[in-house]
Amino acid sequence: MAFQILLNIVLAFVYMFLKVSASPVTFLVGYFFGLLVIFIFRRFFQSRFYLLRIVAVINLFFLFIKELILSNIAVLRVILKPKLDIRPGIFALPTELKEDWEITVLANLITLTPGTLVIDVSDDNKILYVHAMDLADAEEAINSIKQTFEKAIMEVSK
Amino acid sequence: MNVNAIADLFIAFFIIIGAFLSLVTAFGVIRLPDVYTRNHAASKSATLGVMSILIGTFLYFYLIEGHFNSRIILGIAFILVTSPVAGHLISRAAYNSGVELWEKSVQDDLKLSKQTAKKES
DSSP: OHHHHHHHHHHHHHHHHHHTOOOHHHHHHHHHHHHHHHHHTGGGSSSOOHHHHHHHHHHHHHHHHHHHHHHHHHHHHHHHOSSOOOOOEEEEEEOOOOSHHHHHHHHHHHHTSTTEEEEEEOTTSOEEEEEESOHHHHHHHHHHHHHHHHHHHHHHHO | OOHHHHHHHHHHHHHHHHHHHHHHHHHHHHHSSSHHHHHHHHHHHHHHHHHHHHHHHHHIIIIISOOOOHHHHHHHHHHHHHHHHHHHHHHHHHHHTTOOOOTTOOOBHHHHHHHHHHHHO
């Protein structure tokens, strides 16, 4: 992916040299044409067309913001409820992600989701230990959320 | 309603929400029973609270004074990235130094795996 971006920048510079102009607008126009060229030649690269991955990263970012707001509302409800009827606990969550950065992003996302907090990652990077604020009603819902997170992260790294 | 009034409304909204969230965080830290649940309150509400106060500040200087301060945006990004990590590290350190969970906690998978690891070693 980094190679494709670098190639795109180089193509933009070639365009600037062809136009004999050093203005940022020329660079942007050249970048756009370079994007087109890379899109046409996408089957010669090992990885995907890099714009798709950038879209996936932006998706992940919006998921992050959405979960942050939702989790705040959930925590607010627990704190402001007059009766303290939460049932906290720690559960194990097996993960399929391999790379270190993927697991870090997943752990950060889980920490920001409603009522969950990562406590430990097992030594072989296969299980995350998550402290949940309200275990009773949450576990199923949380597992489905994790599936969407894992999927979104895999979408970035595939 | 002119543009300035709408801008004022946005700024006031963000700052009030941020202050309210910080207040609720403080309540949560006092009220909740153990380290881990307190950490939930502290690591989530405080993040969004401080972030929205910073967004309100940024909007104030940008829309009213016409001054684009990129340091505030950098601050927002840093808080967003670092505070969940801080929450994770504090609760992990608490667990590893043997702080008990609240007595009404229902499940503890980590304890099991730590015990088996100890037996094997």
